[in-house]
Amino acid sequence: MRSIPVRPVVAPVTAAERSDAARNRERLLLAARELIEQGGAAALTMDRLAEQAGVGKGTVFRRFGSRAGLMLTLLNDSEAAFQARFLFGPPPLGPGAPPLDRLIAFGAGRIAYVVEFGDLVLAAGNASRGRFEVPAAALWDRHVEMLLREAGAESPEPWLMAGSLNSTLDPERLLHLIREHGVTCERLAASWRELVTRVVTGADGTR
Amino acid sequence: MRSIPVRPVVAPVTAAERSDAARNRERLLLAARELIEQGGAAALTMDRLAEQAGVGKGTVFRRFGSRAGLMLTLLNDSEAAFQARFLFGPPPLGPGAPPLDRLIAFGAGRIAYVVEFGDLVLAAGNASRGRFEVPAAALWDRHVEMLLREAGAESPEPWLMAGSLNSTLDPERLLHLIREHGVTCERLAASWRELVTRVVTGADGTR
Numbered sequence: 010m011r012s013i014p015v016r017p018v019v020a021p022v023t024a025a026e027r028s029d030a031a032r033n034r035e036r037l038l039l040a041a042r043e044l045i046e047q048g049g050a051a052a053l054t055m056d057r058l059a060e061q062a063g064v065g066k067g068t069v070f071r072r073f074g075s076r077a078g079l080m081l082t083l084l085n086d087s088e089a090a091f092q093a094r095f096l097f098g099p100p101p102l103g104p105g106a107p108p109l110d111r112l113i114a115f116g117a118g119r120i121a122y123v124v125e126f127g128d129l130v131l132a133a134g135n136a137s138r139g140r141f142e143v144p145a146a147a148l149w150d151r152h153v154e155m156l157l158r159e160a161g162a163e164s165p166e167p168w169l170m171a172g173s174l175n176s177t178l179d180p181e182r183l184l185h186l187i188r189e190h191g192v193t194c195e196r197l198a199a200s201w202r203e204l205v206t207r208v209v210t211g212a213d214g215t216r
Numbered sequence: 217m218r219s220i221p222v223r224p225v226v227a228p229v230t231a232a233e234r235s236d237a238a239r240n241r242e243r244l245l246l247a248a249r250e251l252i253e254q255g256g257a258a259a260l261t262m263d264r265l266a267e268q269a270g271v272g273k274g275t276v277f278r279r280f281g282s283r284a285g286l287m288l289t290l291l292n293d294s295e296a297a298f299q300a301r302f303l304f305g306p307p308p309l310g311p312g313a314p315p316l317d318r319l320i321a322f323g324a325g326r327i328a329y330v331v332e333f334g335d336l337v338l339a340a341g342n343a344s345r346g347r348f349e350v351p352a353a354a355l356w357d358r359h360v361e362m363l364l365r366e367a368g369a370e371s372p373e374p375w376l377m378a379g380s381l382n383s384t385l386d387p388e389r390l391l392h393l394i395r396e397h398g399v400t401c402e403r404l405a406a407s408w409r410e411l412v413t414r415v416v417t418g419a420d421g422t423r
Contacts, residue, residue, distance in 0.1 A: 162414070164407075164410060165406065165410065166403060166406065166407050166410070169393075169399070169403065169404070169407040170407060170410065170411065172389075172393070173384040173407060173408075173411055176383055176384050176386060176389055177380040177383050177384065179383060179386070182379075182383055186376075186379070192376070196373060196376065197376070199372070199373065200371075200373050200376040200377060200380060201380075202421060203371060203372065203373070203377065203420045203421060203422070204377065204380055204415065206418065206419060206420060206421035207369070207414060207415045207416075207418030207419065207420060207421075208411065208414045208415060208418060209414075209418070210414075210418040210419045210421075211413065211414030211415060211416070211417040211418025211419075212413060212414065212417045212418075213410045213413060213414060214409060214410060214413035214414075214417075215410075
């Protein structure tokens with residue numbers, strides 16, 4: 010499967026990559042996820058990662074270039090996994106479920122993703138070329154556009170409608186609601202479900 | 217009328233402000249708007265403003281503190297004018313029109329506002345405490361929430377639904393669509409109209 014990366018990968022894994030290097034990379038990424046689980050993105054430093062993975066600090070820097078590079082690699086991996094789930098995975102997120110159910114599952118999946126990778130998503134967004142020119146974001150828009158069409162919500166501007174719906178899942182906004190207003194994931198997912206259900210079942214006002 | 221400022225005002229106008237100072241302020245703000253109309257927010261510098269208004273540079277700095285303070289003052293003035301229009305102005309933006317028409321007019325008004333004050337809005341947003349804790353944003357949410365309720369779109373979480381709809385009007389997003397993708401205001405306003413019409417006429421999925 011080819012996935013669309015969140016951002017350009019700093020150190021792409023090529024076919025020529027030696028298998029011990031690949032194992033090394035997996036061990037480092039696993040250690041990085043453990044550090045984040047324990048103490049959030051702030052706990053993820055190059056020093057601690059080297060210690061956690063039992064490798065030299067030089068190895069960590071050669072592999073990821075910088076802390077930002079490490080975070081982008083982590084996000085690319087997790088974004089690729091999310092893409093695989095909505096493109097090829099089991100229903101209701103993947104193919105096989107009614108389009109409205111897939112739309113509902115897509116939002117719930119994005120919300121869960123933002124909760125899991127919150128600070129990482131914000132840090133990567135601030136370090137990169139902006140929130141809107143992310144290749145993965147274009148894929149999300151196309152996915153939502155396709156599901157709206159399959160659900161019979163023929164829009165005069167399906168791309169704009171898909172972008173509007175996806176903008177409600179903006180990571181910064183979701184994290185603000187969760188952290189500053191104590192809104193739970195469940196409430197966010199229920200509000201997304203209500204929004205897309207209304208959009209799919211409502212009239213577009215032109216007919 | 218009391219309006220809710222976009223951001224804390226740097227140099228508030230108090231009742232004790234002398235009338236010649238008030239006139240000075242109005243003259244400076246008028247000159248600032250003229251500069252923006254001629255050359256965008258980039259054209260608005262403290263030097264040029266002093267020249268345009270025919271006052272000394274010291275006067276400009278005493279009044280606004282900094283270029284950022286000047287921009288916040290300008291935005292507060294224009295936001296207050298927009299608030300007056302949707303709270304007390306003529307229909308369809310103001311009271312007297314059906315709630316869905318008012319919702320449609322509200323989005324069109326926000327889009328026009330972002331187009332008029334684009335760079336100023338972005339500059340003020342970046343210089344302040346974030347996009348979500350703006351007092352004016354809380355008023356927009358309450359306004360949209362009220363109109364949704366009046367339109368009969370009873371939501372289990374009306375505040376979250378209003379916030380989601382308003383998030384589609386995020387200035388950074390709108391300006392990105394306009395500048396990078398050549399989307400016109402008319403298309404943005406039509407897509408907002410479609411979105412709120414679908415939301416108001418659609419089923420919430422719980423009944």
